[in-house]
Amino acid sequence: AQKITQTQPGMFVQEKEAVTLDCTYDTSDPSYGLFWYKQPSSGEMIFLIYQGSYDQQNATEGRYSLNFQKARKSANLVISASQLGDSAMYFCAMRGFTGFQKLVFGTGTRLLVSP
C-alpha cells in the first residue's frame, strides 16, 4: 500500500519569498511517480509538476521545483518568488508503477501568501 503524508496543515509566506511544502511518502514499489496539484479557492485541481522515481534530475516547471530525496522518501515542492495567486491548497500524490495502481493523495497544505 502507498501512503502520502503532508505534515503542514498551513503555511504562510510573504510575497516574493520562496516557500517549501513538505511531502513524504511510503511505498514498496521499486518505481513510482510523484505529482503535485494546486487547488485554489475556486475549487479546481490544477496539475503542477511530476517527478519520476528514476529521474536523474529534480523536476522543475517555471517557479515550481521538486526537491526529491529518494533515500528519505520525500518530494517537497518549492515555490520561488511567491505571488498572491499562489494562495491555495496544495496536494502531493503518488502512483506506483506495478500493476494498475491508482493515484493516492495526501491531505494537503494550505498556503497563504501575504503582501
Added chain:
Amino acid sequence: NAGVTQTPKFQVLKTGQSMTLQCAQDMNHNSMYWYRQDPGMGLRLIYYSASEGTTDKGEVPNGYNVSRLNKREFSLRLESAAPSQTSVYFCASSEALQAGVGNQPQHFGDGTRLSIL
C-alpha cells in the same frame, strides 16, 4: 479548452433520493476516475475506468455505481443518497492507466458540490 466537464456544479438532495453526476472529457483519454473530497481527508478514489468498457472499485465505492458510457463519458450514480455522501465530487481523466506507466497526470473537472439533507 473544455478538458473535463462535470455537471451539475451544485446539488442539494434529500436523504433517499437518487442522482447521477455526469462527466465528459474531450482529451481522448482512455482512463477516467471519480473522487470525493472531504475536509481534512484529501481526495479519495470512488471508482475508476481504466479503459472504455471497464470499471473498477476504488477506495470508497459503497453507495455508488458508475457507468462508462463511451470513451468520453463516465457517470457516477447515487441510488439512495445518505448524509454521509455530502461531499465535493471530482471527475478526472488521464491518457491511460497501464502497468509500468505512471507519468501521465490526471486532469480534473471543476467539481460538483453535493449536499444531502
